[in-house]
Amino acid sequence: MRVSLGASLDDGHRCTAQAQLTRQPQTGGPGAHHHDVLHIPTSYWSLTKEYIWSVTKSQGDVVRVALEVLDEQGAAGVSMRAIAQRLGVRMNSVLWHVKSKSRLDELMADAIVAGVSLDGLPESWRERAAEIMRRYRRALLAHRDGAAVVAGTYASEPATLDTAEALVAALLDGGLPEREAAWTCWSLLYFVLGLTQEEQGDPHSLDVGGRAALTRVLPGLTDASFDERFEFGVGKLLA
Template identity: 70%
Template structure:
């Protein structure tokens, strides 16, 4: 049976969800699909290329449909959807962080986010940098969230650091969701 690039990406996503990013390889995909590695290599010439395709598939799960009309609400909603797409896959943020895919879904998402920010009246450079800031913030926070499942910062020992001691309770009590909403609001003030 002939396999497509989509089959390769789908198999990689299944491996990602089951065993994490470190388990994705040309060999594990070939085994899952019941094909030789050459078949996988035909569709993804290298591991780096494969990970770009997987990252694009993850970002592609952030729907661009039914967005709010107001630019700020639209940008916030897009960023929320981006985060949810990352969280939908084990190590999703790690996979996307480790790539720089100039692929259709990633470009479509960036287009929608930049358009929302431009609609808010920001000049081109500020719109681009705000887009990057939202993406990087979301990737970093989500990567931390996925790396700490079931753990909290309740055991945070700041030692003799007076500024950290002053804010320790806020660090312990705040959820990733709250931190995300706060950060996005600050970036889109």
């Protein structure tokens, strides 16, 4: 005898599996009673586990695990499959929460920027803007390939918008016109993202091929003092 088992899903689908009902004799010789044993296939329990995981876990759980994979394997190692394997579920369960890889990238980027604290900022508009960028850089450096992940997205998410709001507010407090404040915000972000990507990338030598001007400034071009280069660049943009 076969029995159909099912679990209803929130999206209206139903996962089913066939269970085999068999009759087995009890020990005790001739005339012993029989009892029925219901054999439920492993696939049914697997599907049920997937459903329970999908409805009990959150989008934040997926993003947290994605950042763990990022820190261990770098941006190239982050995939839906890698996250699903880490969680012990199928890819569909991950997609239930984040829908696509590009959406996951946006959520990861915002989670990285969420590391920027906006508490206790200086009163001076220029120093306030500089301090926001220092904290922004530290948040990027807190994760392997953090700058590459953030630079590869255009995330209109809470932490990203809150950081931009604080930065633009500082620039407006400094008397910059609206358009100049917006463009200075972009310039600061682009500079820090680019510098931090270089800092997190593989070291490399620079061969200028005998070009006179580049040869003269080569020590400065290859200087690995990223802290000093950061302060110099931000200072120039806020001058």
